Amino acid sequence: MMIVFIFLIFLNLTAPNPAVFHNKLSDTKAEKPVAKRKLIVFSGSDWCKNCIRFKKDVLSSEVFIRFAKDKIEIVTADFPQRTKLSKEEVSKNEALAEKYNVEGEFPRLVLLSEDESGSKVIPYTSQSPEQFVAELKNYLIQ
Secondary structure (H helix, E strand, O other): OHHHHHHHHHHHHHOOOOOOOOOHHHHHHHHOOOOOEEEEEEEOOOOOHHHHHHHHHHHOOHHHHHHHOOOEEEEEEEOOOOOOOOHHHHHHHHHHHHHHOOOOOOOEEEEEOOOOOOEEEEOOOOOOHHHHHHHHHHHHHO
């Protein structure tokens, strides 16, 4: 009887735990993060009225935040007139402007392709957050 009891304990300790189940397909998906598309926002945060409006009305809206959470990474290239930025920040912003905003338009919204080899300018014409998100969805599909 003691031998049977010891055998059952041994069997229980060496048997795979039925509560631990690994699905290799879902494990692979979980390990591979979804790449977010970058949206570069060229802004004059302390002087450009439309830039301030875009940030307040769209970027800060619950609609945009929920939509962008898993899809969009916001990259801000700010060119304030009164606020002092670090030299590193100024250099980064100027490099982005040389590549994506040569015209110096504010606000200018540039959506990069997945591999960042191409870009699309997304117009901001004081749309509501819902309208802007709907337009952005169309650009993401293209």
